[in-house]
Amino acid sequence: MSHTMILSIVTFVYFTSFVFYLFRMILGREFWGRLAMIFAWSGLALQTAALILRWKASYDLGIGHVPLTNLYESLIFFAWAIVFFYLIIEWRIGNRAAGVCVVPVAFLIMAYTSIAPDINNRIEPLIPALQSNWLTTHVVTCFMGYAAFTVAFGCGLLYLLKNQIAGKSENTTGFFSRLPALNLLESLIYQSAALGFVFITIGIMTGSIWAHYAWGSYWSWDPKETWSLITWLIYAIMLHVRYVAGWHGQRLAIISLVGFASVLFTYLGVNYLPGLHTYIQS
Amino acid sequence: MSKKANPLWSFFSSVKLTIILLILIVILFIAASFLPQYGDARQYVQGLSPAAAAVFLFLRINDLYHSPLFYLLLGMLSVNLIICSINRFYFSWQQFQALPFPEPAGIFDNSSPNSIAIANQDIKSLSSLIEAFLEKKFGCVKNKNTENGIIFSAGRGRFSVFGVYIVHTSILIMIAGGLAGSLFGFKADVNIREGETTDTVYIAGRGMQKLEFAVRCDKFTVEFYDNGAPKTYRSDLSFIREGKVDYQGALLVNHPLTYSDIRFYQSSYGLAPDTKAVLTYTGGREKKASVVLAGGDSFVLRGNNATVQVLRVEEDIMSMGPAVKLRVSSPRKNYEFWVFQHIEEIKKANPGLLSQVPMFNPGLFQPYLFSLERLEQEYFTGLHVVRDPGTAIVALGGILMVIGLFIIYYLPQQRVWVRLESTAQNTVITIAGRTRRNQAALDRRITELQLHLKENLRA
Numbered sequence: 001m002s003h004t005m006i007l008s009i010v011t012f013v014y015f016t017s018f019v020f021y022l023f024r025m026i027l028g029r030e031f032w033g034r035l036a037m038i039f040a041w042s043g044l045a046l047q048t049a050a051l052i053l054r055w056k057a058s059y060d061l062g063i064g065h066v067p068l069t070n071l072y073e074s075l076i077f078f079a080w081a082i083v084f085f086y087l088i089i090e091w092r093i094g095n096r097a098a099g100v101c102v103v104p105v106a107f108l109i110m111a112y113t114s115i116a117p118d119i120n121n122r123i124e125p126l127i128p129a130l131q132s133n134w135l136t137t138h139v140v141t142c143f144m145g146y147a148a149f150t151v152a153f154g155c156g157l158l159y160l161l162k163n164q165i166a167g168k169s170e171n172t173t174g175f176f177s178r179l180p181a182l183n184l185l186e187s188l189i190y191q192s193a194a195l196g197f198v199f200i201t202i203g204i205m206t207g208s209i210w211a212h213y214a215w216g217s218y219w220s221w222d223p224k225e226t227w228s229l230i231t232w233l234i235y236a237i238m239l240h241v242r243y244v245a246g247w248h249g250q251r252l253a254i255i256s257l258v259g260f261a262s263v264l265f266t267y268l269g270v271n272y273l274p275g276l277h278t279y280i281q282s
Numbered sequence: 283m284s285k286k287a288n289p290l291w292s293f294f295s296s297v298k299l300t301i302i303l304l305i306l307i308v309i310l311f312i313a314a315s316f317l318p319q320y321g322d323a324r325q326y327v328q329g330l331s332p333a334a335a336a337v338f339l340f341l342r343i344n345d346l347y348h349s350p351l352f353y354l355l356l357g358m359l360s361v362n363l364i365i366c367s368i369n370r371f372y373f374s375w376q377q378f379q380a381l382p383f384p385e386p387a388g389i390f391d392n393s394s395p396n397s398i399a400i401a402n403q404d405i406k407s408l409s410s411l412i413e414a415f416l417e418k419k420f421g422c423v424k425n426k427n428t429e430n431g432i433i434f435s436a437g438r439g440r441f442s443v444f445g446v447y448i449v450h451t452s453i454l455i456m457i458a459g460g461l462a463g464s465l466f467g468f469k470a471d472v473n474i475r476e477g478e479t480t481d482t483v484y485i486a487g488r489g490m491q492k493l494e495f496a497v498r499c500d501k502f503t504v505e506f507y508d509n510g511a512p513k514t515y516r517s518d519l520s521f522i523r524e525g526k527v528d529y530q531g532a533l534l535v536n537h538p539l540t541y542s543d544i545r546f547y548q549s550s551y552g553l554a555p556d557t558k559a560v561l562t563y564t565g566g567r568e569k570k571a572s573v574v575l576a577g578g579d580s581f582v583l584r585g586n587n588a589t590v591q592v593l594r595v596e597e598d599i600m601s602m603g604p605a606v607k608l609r610v611s612s613p614r615k616n617y618e619f620w621v622f623q624h625i626e627e628i629k630k631a632n633p634g635l636l637s638q639v640p641m642f643n644p645g646l647f648q649p650y651l652f653s654l655e656r657l658e659q660e661y662f663t664g665l666h667v668v669r670d671p672g673t674a675i676v677a678l679g680g681i682l683m684v685i686g687l688f689i690i691y692y693l694p695q696q697r698v699w700v701r702l703e704s705t706a707q708n709t710v711i712t713i714a715g716r717t718r719r720n721q722a723a724l725d726r727r728i729t730e731l732q733l734h735l736k737e738n739l740r741a
């Protein structure tokens with residue numbers, strides 16, 4: 001089976017997983033949660049296999065390189081990293097509630113790769129500027145960071161949802177009562193954002209080492225560089241807000257949404273501004 | 283005390299100020315990423331009122347990354363950082379030095395009920411068991427007898443309180459490195475043709491700059507993939523000092539060369555405007571001879587006092603491939619004719635062509651016969667030339683920042699206390715822990731510790 005075929009199956013598997021996480025939340029039965037989790041893990045395993053196949057396929061074509069070099073490949077890796085991080089966190093905290101906000105993001109990204117008209121899924125040889133191991137490290141660390149921010153975003157969304165409802169009525173029933181406690185969500189937002197912050201710090205650094213070797217300047221204020229710095233600063237703000245009185249919970253959650261918007265803009269929006277990184281469009 | 287009283291000091295020691303400054307910097311970056319930068323300021327101010335134009339020029343909206351506004355924000359952030367760090371350092375030092383005893387007041391009070399294990403064992407063996415456990419999980423263990431029983435204390439990651447200082451210092455170091463680069467460095471470009479040597483480079487906005495040495499491009503190579511995408515750009519360079527080649531190396535994209543503090547990057551390439559032709563000719567009393575000429579060049583046919591001049595060098599003329607146009611000036615008569623590289627194929631395809639169109643006959647000037655071996659296209663290589671004494675400083679800052687972040691997040695300070703309390707019937711073990719970061723993770727560790735203890739006590 002070709003890796004593109006497997007990736008279409010993975011898209012479907014993530015969708016199913018999302019539906020089961022939704023059932024879990026609405027019906028309140030952990031059975032659905034377990035099923036959702038099994039689907040998410042299977043999707044992850046299949047996607048890992050597909051990535052390895054694609055990697056191998058590039059060597060069979062004689063232009064071997066890590067499958068992380070164009071928009072298509074980076075989107076696939078982004079989805080992979082989101083599910084990977086989410087499942088690790090789910091396993092660590094033993095609560096499946098955030099899945100309903102996080103897994104659909106991975107599904108949407110996978111779906112986007114197959115329907116967006118301007119995305120090229122062919123394996124292509126690397127132009128000289130991209131022939132660098134720093135590039136691989138750069139992409140891996142950035143997307144690990146983005147994935148952690150996605151988890152923070154999912155938890156932030158749940159936090160605001162729960163906070164709105166809980167703020168209005170005391171006797172919360174139905175599925176909102178099954179959402180994780182606010183302080184657990186807050187700590188999840190904080191922990192994933194901190195993890196993402198470490199990754200994106202390393203990501204920006206490896207990126208600038210690459211730029212140093214490829215272009216002769218570790219920083220050139222290219223829009224993508226500027227936006228990655230903006231994202232970095234937004235999360236730096238988040239790490240600092242708890243040292244300011246009154247900046248807790250709700251504001252932390254809002255920053256996690258703002259930060260995620262900035263991640264998306266850094267990743268996709270910036271391509272519409274001119275600069276060095278626009279090769280990604282091809 | 284006097285520090286506290288100083289309003290300027292307290293202004294700069296506030297984390298609220300940090301957040302405001304960071305938000306302002308974010309706003310400046312967003313503006314800069316949308317407004318065209320490095321543009322001509324005059325274009326910008328056209329159509330603005332004089333007052334607006336003055337504000338505009340003062341703020342340097344066309345070059346925000348080098349504007350006084352940005353430098354002001356960075357400067358304030360640095361002062362904020364320094365003062366905040368000084369202010370907190372005493373507190374952190376105290377934390378670093380904190381003694382295990384007395385244990386924090388009330389620490390055992392709100393231990394959850396399941397954090398209590400009951401055992402019917404003698405205190406001695408229990409003590410050594412607990413000590414061994416703590417030793418394994420947390421390192422150095424201390425104990426103390428109190429009226430409530432024996433209390434053990436262990437901790438790790440004491441050093442973690444300094445992680446934040448490492449991160450914040452690294453930011454200052456990076457800002458300093460960036461500044462050093464823009465004050466003492468330069469970025470220049472130079473194009474060098476294959477075989478040529480130069481010692482001057484062009485700095486945008488500053489003009490030509492002479493280097494202390496010369497660079498020669500020995501060879502430039504470009505390779506392509508089957509689909510036409512470029513695969514390799516490579517310049518073989520020689521660095522020449524006082525007339526002698528001092529260093530030679532191959533420059534590739536992603537593999538810069540450094541020579542005497544200055545780094546060279548492969549940034550572009552192109553075809554030199556004049557292409558050379560490699561001509562051979564036979565005839566007269568000479569054997570086959572070969573010359574290399576560009577358009578306009580001429581040479582004398584030995585054994586004959588005719589001069590041959592190359593009028594044109596064409597890469598593809600009339601879809602018949604590469605050709606040169608020659609003029610032979612002899613005392614008797616002048617001849618002009620084309621010499622095609624693929625003359626044999628042309629003759630085959632058009633029999634009789636040479637007699638019909640004498641201009642296409644490479645043997646028009648008898649008894650000589652000219653042929654075009656090939657065209658020699660010369661490349662020039664485009665080099666980016668950089669000196670940035672700040673790079674090493676910024677790199678040092680980067681390494682420190684990563685180390686600092688690891689210390690903060692992955693070696694967090696964790697302290698635990700275990701109390702052994704003997705009552706009339708049994709012994710009660712209470713475990714409690716404190717960390718300034720991720721209490722949940724420490725609580726999980728404590729639960730693990732309990733389960734472990736329980737199992738071992740049962741055994």
Ligand code: HEM
Nearest residue numbers: 194236239243295296297300359362363366446449453690
């Ligand atoms: C871009 C700039 C900055 C970055 C990236 C940064 C980064 C960090 C990080 C990673 C932490 C640890 C946060 C945590 O507890 O999870 C931290 C803590 C802190 N930062 Fe910054 N920081 C920056 C600027 C500043 C400035 C200008 C100040 C000046 C007041 C400051 C004051 C503090 C304080 C007081 C803490 C808490 C320290 C503690 O935990 O005891 N930061 N910062």
